[in-house]
Amino acid sequence: MTMPQSGIKVVIVGAGFGGLTAAIECHRQGHDVRVYESFPELKTLGDIISFGANAGRIYHRWSEGRVVQRLRELCIDLSSYGFRIHKYDTGEVVYHQRNPPGDPKAPVLNGHRGELHQVVFNYARDELGIPIHLGQPVGEYFEDEEQAGIVLQNGERVLADLVIGADGVRSKARELVLGYVDKPKSSGYAVWRAWFSNTDMIQDPRTREFCAHGDSFNGWIGPDVHFLFSTIKGGQDCCWVLTHRDEHDIDESWSFPGRLEDVYRVLEGWDPICRAIVEKTPSLVDWKLVYRDPLSTWVSRHARILLLGDAAHPFLPTSAQGATQAMEDGVTIAVCLKRAGKANVPAAVRVHQEIRYDRVGEVQKTGETTRDRWHKTDWETVAKDPKSIAFPREDWIHAHDAEKHANETFDELFKKVTQPELFENVKLRPIGPIGVTVG
Ligand SMILES: Cc1cc2nc3c(=O)[nH]c(=O)nc-3n(C[C@H](O)[C@H](O)[C@H](O)COP(=O)(O)OP(=O)(O)OC[C@H]3O[C@@H](n4cnc5c(N)ncnc54)[C@H](O)[C@@H]3O)c2cc1C
CATH class of the missing domain: 3.30.9.30 (D-Amino Acid Oxidase; Chain A, domain 2)
Known part of the structure; x- marks a missing residue:
């Protein structure tokens, strides 16, 4: 279901899972959205990608489960097999992790990255009619207090109320908007x-x-x-x-x-x-x-350009949450824009950052903790407590409903962002630029 039109224009740079989710969710919330992507054509590249239940919950809301149905057909089904964990040298199965029954409205989806991406891409472009412009590498961003925009290679300037830089781990937006030229x-x-x-x-x-x-x-x-x-x-x-x-x-x-x-x-x-x-x-x-070291902010000086997904916070694959967290970002900004309205786009962007920043940081850490737990396994402990070697499926990550959470936390944070003087000791995340000025 698409909400009434908000009149908010959003330009998204990058059509990965983060950019596409932001586009689909902006469309759902009634914003006018278009996407610019550097690759000239869609290719089914890559190998396995995992989406946690917290992503499944997002997918399930798209056309009442029809997108999930398409994704499921391409995904691994471990309902009977589960996950068998072996000791590296003897090969013995030290723990058989059964799949929990699972919520059909929040499925876990693991499959070929390129194939799943194609489903999402086709849904956004062909079914929802979101304009996705391929072969458009964006190399320039600008903003002032009233608007933001990008410059295309042919010199055309595209204007919007908000530009979202969802251009991945090697983000140009990060460099141009915040001045970070950090090497990986x-x-x-x-x-x-x-x-x-x-x-x-x-x-x-x-x-x-x-x-x-x-x-x-x-x-x-x-x-x-x-x-x-x-x-x-x-x-x-x-x-x-x-x-x-x-x-x-x-x-x-x-x-x-x-x-x-x-x-x-x-x-x-x-x-x-x-x-x-x-x-x-x-x-x-x-x-x-x-x-990369965490960025201190994902928001530009006038809060009309926002970094999202890997551009803001790259993940290690052992967390199996990088694409899912990019999707949660997309849901959150769409809700914040809807709740704040066209007159308050910069505040919406700042509220988004307040909602997302700490959660993303905590989930990012699991990429290292899971890896280290496995790589430094104490086999005597595993013999006594086989469950200690299980792949963690923590509720605080997987049971999270990004849309509900954004709606529930919005009012209080909006007040803090727009009227900090009403609160004692309000600590808000900073906004850019840290380095260069744009616009
Ligand atoms: C080896 C590996 C395995 C992983 N496995 C998992 C996993 O199992 N589960 C999981 O959730 N995550 C996994 N991740 C992380 C996950 O892939 C990313 O977190 C996720 O894809 C980020 O999505 P995104 O949309 O932010 O960025 P991307 O998917 O990188 O998309 C960015 C898009 O922007 C485009 N772009 C770049 N520059 C420009 C420009 N200047 N102008 C226009 N367009 C531009 C790119 O072409 C690209 O399409 C893995 C990562 C790696 C490295």
Whole structure:
């Protein structure tokens, strides 16, 4: 259901999961939204991506569950298999984590990033009619107290009440709007990742079981390494991700073709089934995991340009929450704009930041805590308490309803932002610019 029109014009830069969700949610809340994306055509790139129940709840509201239905068909179904966690060397299953019954209105969705992205993209563009302009790399932003805008490559200036920079981890908006030219820092880890069809897996009796009875999900946990392997679409597609130590310089590029010999070296002494899986891989990617120090603000000087998703807060994959948190951002700004109205766009943007900042920071930390917990596993503890090695599914993350939360917290925060003098010791997050001036 789309709300009455608000008259608020929103321009979004970037059509990743963050930008598209912001666009769809702005449309739902009655704002006039358009998207500018640098890639010239949609390609089904990448491999596995996970969306927690807190994203499923957002997806479910789109056309009364119809989008979820389409996504589900492409996603892994672990209702009977669960997640089996193995000790890296003996291969024994130390914990079988069953899937909780799950709320049909907040499904967990794990599937191929490119395929899921295509569903969301097509929904936004073809079904809702949101204008998405491809082949438009945005290199200039401007704002004053009344409006904001972007400059396209042909020199055209596009005006709006709010510009959202959802241009990903290498955000140009971050640099232009806030003056941060921060280089990514190595996290000390990298992942090898692969996605391939099950043809060779089915033929090998050692690996057949993972594909022959539908979807499966297994993890092997070792010292400073973890290897996750899943089969999807009824066991038809296979995907593995191996996280390991890596201190390489990441100045130039973060993603390279990987080499199987390097993977075999890391897997020496491991359960031989891991190598049997890896041997079936036609090609793999070596992805350096980088992070950035948290930005002190996501908001421009006149609060008419907002950073969203990875542009504001990159995530490590071990949190499995990067795209989900980008989606929560999109929901929140759309609600704040609706509640504040066209006359109060900058206040809406500041309220958004107040609502989102601390939560995002806490969720970001789980990327490191989950990894460290696995990589420093004390096997005696696991023997006594197998559940201690489970993949954490914490309620404070997954039960969160971003739309409800934004609506419930809006009034108080709006007052704090617009009338701070009414409160004692109000501490609001700062706004930019920290470096350059735009406009
Ligand atoms: C290896 C790896 C695995 C991950 N696994 C998971 C996972 O399982 N679950 C999860 O939730 N998250 C995962 N993440 C994180 C997740 O992918 C991101 O958090 C999420 O995709 C962020 O979405 P976004 O829309 O903010 O940015 P992006 O998806 O990066 O989208 C940004 C978009 O902006 C466009 N763009 C860039 N510059 C410009 C410009 N100047 N002008 C116009 N357009 C521009 C880009 O082309 C792109 O389409 C993983 C990340 C990595 C690195």
